[in-house]
Amino acid sequence: MENQYETIWKELGLNLENHAGLLGVLSDAYTNIYMAQKNRPKGMEYFDFVVSEIHSLRIKEIYEAKESGRPIVGAFCIYVPEEIVLAVDGVCIGLCAGAEVGSEEAEKFIPRNTCALIKGFMGFKLSGLCPYVELTDLIVGETTCDGKKKAYEIFNEITKKVYVMEIPNMKSPKGRELWESEVIRFREKMEALSGKRITVEGLQKGMALVNAKRKALQRLSALRNADPAPISGLDALLVNQVSFYDDPARFTRMTNELCDELEERVKSGSGVAAKGAKRLLVSGSPMAIPNWKLHAIVEGSGAVIVGEEACIGERNFRDMSDENFATVEEAIAKMAGRYLSIDCACFTPNNERLDNINIMAGRLHADGVIHYSLQFCTPYMMEAFKVEKSVDRPFLKIETDYGMEDFGQLKTRVEAFLEII
Amino acid sequence: MENQYETIWKELGLNLENHAGLLGVLSDAYTNIYMAQKNRPKGMEYFDFVVSEIHSLRIKEIYEAKESGRPIVGAFCIYVPEEIVLAVDGVCIGLCAGAEVGSEEAEKFIPRNTCALIKGFMGFKLSGLCPYVELTDLIVGETTCDGKKKAYEIFNEITKKVYVMEIPNMKSPKGRELWESEVIRFREKMEALSGKRITVEGLQKGMALVNAKRKALQRLSALRNADPAPISGLDALLVNQVSFYDDPARFTRMTNELCDELEERVKSGSGVAAKGAKRLLVSGSPMAIPNWKLHAIVEGSGAVIVGEEACIGERNFRDMSDENFATVEEAIAKMAGRYLSIDCACFTPNNERLDNINIMAGRLHADGVIHYSLQFCTPYMMEAFKVEKSVDRPFLKIETDYGMEDFGQLKTRVEAFLEII
Numbered sequence: 001m002e003n004q005y006e007t008i009w010k011e012l013g014l015n016l017e018n019h020a021g022l023l024g025v026l027s028d029a030y031t032n033i034y035m036a037q038k039n040r041p042k043g044m045e046y047f048d049f050v051v052s053e054i055h056s057l058r059i060k061e062i063y064e065a066k067e068s069g070r071p072i073v074g075a076f077c078i079y080v081p082e083e084i085v086l087a088v089d090g091v092c093i094g095l096c097a098g099a100e101v102g103s104e105e106a107e108k109f110i111p112r113n114t115c116a117l118i119k120g121f122m123g124f125k126l127s128g129l130c131p132y133v134e135l136t137d138l139i140v141g142e143t144t145c146d147g148k149k150k151a152y153e154i155f156n157e158i159t160k161k162v163y164v165m166e167i168p169n170m171k172s173p174k175g176r177e178l179w180e181s182e183v184i185r186f187r188e189k190m191e192a193l194s195g196k197r198i199t200v201e202g203l204q205k206g207m208a209l210v211n212a213k214r215k216a217l218q219r220l221s222a223l224r225n226a227d228p229a230p231i232s233g234l235d236a237l238l239v240n241q242v243s244f245y246d247d248p249a250r251f252t253r254m255t256n257e258l259c260d261e262l263e264e265r266v267k268s269g270s271g272v273a274a275k276g277a278k279r280l281l282v283s284g285s286p287m288a289i290p291n292w293k294l295h296a297i298v299e300g301s302g303a304v305i306v307g308e309e310a311c312i313g314e315r316n317f318r319d320m321s322d323e324n325f326a327t328v329e330e331a332i333a334k335m336a337g338r339y340l341s342i343d344c345a346c347f348t349p350n351n352e353r354l355d356n357i358n359i360m361a362g363r364l365h366a367d368g369v370i371h372y373s374l375q376f377c378t379p380y381m382m383e384a385f386k387v388e389k390s391v392d393r394p395f396l397k398i399e400t401d402y403g404m405e406d407f408g409q410l411k412t413r414v415e416a417f418l419e420i421i
Numbered sequence: 422m423e424n425q426y427e428t429i430w431k432e433l434g435l436n437l438e439n440h441a442g443l444l445g446v447l448s449d450a451y452t453n454i455y456m457a458q459k460n461r462p463k464g465m466e467y468f469d470f471v472v473s474e475i476h477s478l479r480i481k482e483i484y485e486a487k488e489s490g491r492p493i494v495g496a497f498c499i500y501v502p503e504e505i506v507l508a509v510d511g512v513c514i515g516l517c518a519g520a521e522v523g524s525e526e527a528e529k530f531i532p533r534n535t536c537a538l539i540k541g542f543m544g545f546k547l548s549g550l551c552p553y554v555e556l557t558d559l560i561v562g563e564t565t566c567d568g569k570k571k572a573y574e575i576f577n578e579i580t581k582k583v584y585v586m587e588i589p590n591m592k593s594p595k596g597r598e599l600w601e602s603e604v605i606r607f608r609e610k611m612e613a614l615s616g617k618r619i620t621v622e623g624l625q626k627g628m629a630l631v632n633a634k635r636k637a638l639q640r641l642s643a644l645r646n647a648d649p650a651p652i653s654g655l656d657a658l659l660v661n662q663v664s665f666y667d668d669p670a671r672f673t674r675m676t677n678e679l680c681d682e683l684e685e686r687v688k689s690g691s692g693v694a695a696k697g698a699k700r701l702l703v704s705g706s707p708m709a710i711p712n713w714k715l716h717a718i719v720e721g722s723g724a725v726i727v728g729e730e731a732c733i734g735e736r737n738f739r740d741m742s743d744e745n746f747a748t749v750e751e752a753i754a755k756m757a758g759r760y761l762s763i764d765c766a767c768f769t770p771n772n773e774r775l776d777n778i779n780i781m782a783g784r785l786h787a788d789g790v791i792h793y794s795l796q797f798c799t800p801y802m803m804e805a806f807k808v809e810k811s812v813d814r815p816f817l818k819i820e821t822d823y824g825m826e827d828f829g830q831l832k833t834r835v836e837a838f839l840e841i842i
Contacts, residue, residue: 111802111820113534143590146567149769150803157807164769166591169564174602175587178595348570348585378799381532382571399532 005056008063012135015128022101022129023055026290033296037232039272041265043258044235050242054289058245059131065091066135071194074136076121077144078316079167079339084187086206086248088194094244095121095133098288100402102127109154115376116401117288118147125158132245136161138193140186143167144346145379163189169348171340180336187332203331207321209248214317216255217243221314223262224306225364228271229279230262233305234295235272240312241289273304278418281361283309283387284372285380291402294372297411303418306364309357310372315342318356345379353383354390361393368394368421370414375401394421426477429484433556436549443522443550444476447711454717458653460693462686464679465656471663475710479666480552486512487556492615495557497542498565499737500588500760505608507627507669509615515665516542516554519709521823523548530575536797537822538709539568546579553666557582559614561607564588565767566800584610590769592761601757608753624752628742630669635738637676638664642735644683645727646785649692650700651683654726655716656693661733662710694725699839702782704730704808705793706801712823715793718832724839727785730778731793736763739777766800774804775811782814789815789842791835796822815842 009016030051050058066072071090073080076097085092100116102123110122124130133139141152141164149164156162165182168175187198196202220239223230239258243251265271280303282294287310298305308314321338325331343353361369369391373380384397396417400406430437451472471479487493492511494501497518506513521537523544531543545551554560562573562585570585577583586603589596608619617623641660644651660679664672686692701724703715708731716726729735742759746752764774782790790812794801805818817838821827 109806111799111805113797113802114799143769146767146799147803149590150766150800153770154803154806164591166589166593166596168587168589168599169570170585170587172587174599178589178599181595345571346567348564349574376534376797376799378532378535378567378797379571381534382568382575384532385530385575 005060008059009055009131012131013128014131014134018127019055019129022099026054027052029290029292033292034234034238037234037272039270040235041231041258041261043254043261044238046254046258047235047238047242050246051238054245055131059135061247062091062093062132062135066137071137071190072135073190074133074139076117076148077142078311078342079142079144079165079344080140081183081186081335081339083203083206083210083321083335084183084190084198086209087198087202088190088196090190090194093132093136094288095136095139096124096130096288097121098241098291098402099124101129109158110151113376114147114151115285115374117286117374117377118151120288120402122151122155125155133159138163138189140165144344145377147376167344167346169346171347176336176340179340180333183332183336183339187328198328200325200328200331203325203328204323207323207331207335209252211320211323212252213243213248213255214320216252216259217317219259220255220262221307221317223259223266226266226271227279227365228269228273228275228277229304229306230265230271232272232299233282233308234292234299237287237292237295237305237308237312238289240308240316241287243316244312245289273302278303278367278421279306279365280304281307281309281357281364281366281369282372283357283369284384285374285377286311287372288312293400293402293404293407294370294398294410297407297414298370301411301415301418306366307360309353309360311344314356314360315344318342345383350383354386357387358390358392361391366393368396368417370417371395371397373397373399375399426481429480430476430552433552434549435552435555439548440476440550443520447475447520448473450711450713454713455655455659458655458693460691461656462652462679462682464675464682465659467675467679468656468659468663471667472659475666476552480556482668483512483514483553483556487558492558492611493556494611495554495560497538497569498563499732499763500563500565500586500765501561502604502607502756502760504624504627504631504742504756505604505611505619507630508619508623509611509617511611511615514553514557515709516557516560517545517551518542519662519712519823520545522550530579531572534797535568535572536706536795538707538795538798539572541709541823543572543576546576554580559584559610561586565765566798568797568799588765588767590767592768597757597761600761601754604753604757604760608749619749621746621749621752624746624749625744628744628752628756630673632741632744633673634664634669634676635741637673637680638738640680641676641683642728642738644680644687647687647692648700648786649690649694649696649698650725650727651686651692653693653720654703654729655713655720658708658713658716658726658729658733659710661729661737662708664737665733666710694723699724699788699842700727700786701725702728702730702778702785702787702790703793704778704790705805706795706798707732708793709733714821714823714825714828715791715819715831718828718835719791722832722836722839727787728781730774730781732765735777735781736765739763766804771804775807778808779811779813782812787814789817789838791838792816792818794818794820796820
């Protein structure tokens with residue numbers, strides 16, 4: 001099997017030696033962080049397998065999908081409407097951005113003071129370590145922050161396949177109109193890319209797939225209300241991370257199977273932490289795979305993370321797309337509205353997020369909220385001020401990157417926080 | 422006289438002791454940097470006077486304007502249409518943001534990793550050192566960068582008078598529509614604030630004032646083409662900085678008088694530097710008063726700065742408003758188009774700027790281009806990559822803040838750059 005994957009990696013132009021090193025580091029980190037957990041649900045075995053095959057089996061699947069003529073679309077943001085990609089039988093995947101890789105290469109193109117996620121996607125590409133980006137026919141960027149907005153221009157010079165959707169800065173009537181026109185433009189782009197017309201049936205199929213995925217993730221989120229928590233924050237985070245890479249139908253089935261098991265746990269009162277263990281909600285910047293740093297610190301200190309108010313988390317699945325439409329135009333208008341309800345810090349103001357954090361913390365019986373920002377992630381770093389003022393329970397603000405230099409310091413801060421709550 | 426100003430400062434709630442300290446530091450810096458220059462045009466005496474009275478006579482004028490019922494509007498961006506403020510007989514002023522003041526206070530509200538300009542305006546307000554902000558009836562923000570966009574939300578909690586105009590991220594037809602609707606909304610806001618209707622006559626008056634100011638600044642810019650340069654970069658920068666504070670009619674008159682004198686200099690072949698002195702174009706982030714750091718370093722090293730491709734500089738006056746209109750609606754549509762032609766790095770892409778830099782460098786006979794970014798100013802820091810690739814002459818990239826810690830290091834880099842060109 002190994003040789004088969006190596007053939008693909010070679011064909012995609014990866015740096016085989018460094019890639020082998022990366023997979024080794026990933027595997028070690030996974031063993032240390034994930035496999036060391038106690039009393040994990042059996043349903044996590046599937047996700048362990050997915051991670052072990054993240055650049056292998058899944059890449060082969062996407063490679064074959066591409067060979068069969070399906071368009072491959074990469075993205076870095078939950079504002080990219082996956083329904084439209086699926087409506088032309090495309091594959092929509094998140095691109096590598098969660099590890100400190102190729103920083104030196106990246107800094108030849110972008111400033112040192114750039115958030116780890118952006119440096120990550122530049123670094124992965126420039127050092128030939130992301131098979132996903134090589135398989136894409138189109139990379140869909142957006143204007144959610146200055147860093148990504150401007151880095152996409154450079155990323156396009158490197159890859160020649162970046163397409164940018166404009167997200168407005170305000171949710172005004174004109175902003176909504178602009179965004180809807182962007183969704184229409186994206187529909188046309190996908191039609192041109194695939195050579196297929198987007199039909200009501202195609203959109204129904206795409207929406208059903210994405211909504212089912214969202215519903216499974218909502219189910220998982222709701223099960224985390226229970227005390228004791230039936231699943232660790234680390235494992236739930238991983239499921240959310242995998243939702244951006246996996247085949248949507250299979251992902252939904254396996255997540256629902258996991259949830260069946262978790263329901264049994266809740267009924268029987270068993271869980272991953274002792275009943276009464278301190279429960280935390282994490283809120284802020286996205287955590288792309290394999291960014292497990294904060295969860296590892298918090299859960300390594302005896303608390304349990306019960307929710308992620310983040311793009312890789314609740315913001316991705318809070319709202320369903322309305323499947324009740326008669327025309328493509330109606331579907332797109334409704335879909336545009338659904339996406340614009342996402343409470344991203346790119347909007348000014350973004351007060352819905354303040355409400356959503358308190359609602360979520362209440363539902364999950366969180367004892368405290370940790371606000372997590374990637375360093376140089378200005379929208380979330382700035383919004384933390386308002387979040388701190390509005391959160392109705394103990395609050396800790398953390399700014400960090402992907403490096404491990406501040407691991408000890410963060411652990412000390414988290415432990416001190418756990419002591420006061 | 423002193424007592425009269427102190428009465429106003431006290432009434433505005435300034436911190437009198439610290440304010441006296443600030444004026445002392447400003448005066449010392451001005452003496453060291455400006456008064457030490459040789460062969461300055463006589464016309465600069467007016468601008469010396471303006472700086473010496475920047476928190477005194479001008480504040481008294483604005484205070485009296487406010488007392489007489491004229492609305493006072495503060496802004497931090499050249500996208501705020503001054504014509505509309507003037508059309509209701511308002512006063513439009515730039516707010517204090519050019520010095521490292523109150524950083525400790527500011528960092529209670531915004532992240533440490535915020536650009537010096539944003540930290541500056543927060544710091545000036547929080548430490549009670551900006552009489553301008555206290556005199557405003559309205560502070561007009563915009564969405565040109567993540568930092569300002571999100572900081573305005575916090576600034577509004579502090580001042581209760583921030584109004585934000587949305588600038589789109591792209592210059593698409595829908596983006597243009599959105600921006601035009603924002604200019605219309607601003608017109609309504611100014612009508613509500615002033616209790617006056619905006620009329621064709623009012624707009625004609627406002628536009629004539631602003632266009633005359635732009636024309637004077639264009640004239641100044643064109644005179645800097647000459648070798649030897651008839652005016653230093655420091656002095657020309659100051660004139661541009663003062664254009665955001667001064668009474669527009671008086672400013673225009675005094676700038677034109679200065680230009681008359683510079684014309685004589687050009688004719689007689691006299692200037693501030695020797696003929697053949699190295700000529701540099703500075704391009705990038707805005708330099709709010711009293712940010713004279715880069716100009717002081719470059720000109721202290723024997724070169725002369727011949728242009729500022731910046732918001733405090735060329736971008737502010739490159740395009741005139743079209744005074745040929747029959748209705749308010751027509752005027753606003755044309756004005757919106759004029760503003761959207763500004764090549765701010767907030768747009769993606771912003772390729773016009775690349776062309777404009779080369780056109781400007783050519784016209785000014787620049788021997789090299791220095792790209793200047795404030796640290797954490799993501800749009801300009803990121804765009805520097807494309808600028809470097811497209812600039813057709815020697816190029817130096819600088820990132821700095823308002824502090825003096827890197828003065829020596831920057832001087833060494835600038836001198837090394839001057840040696841190779």
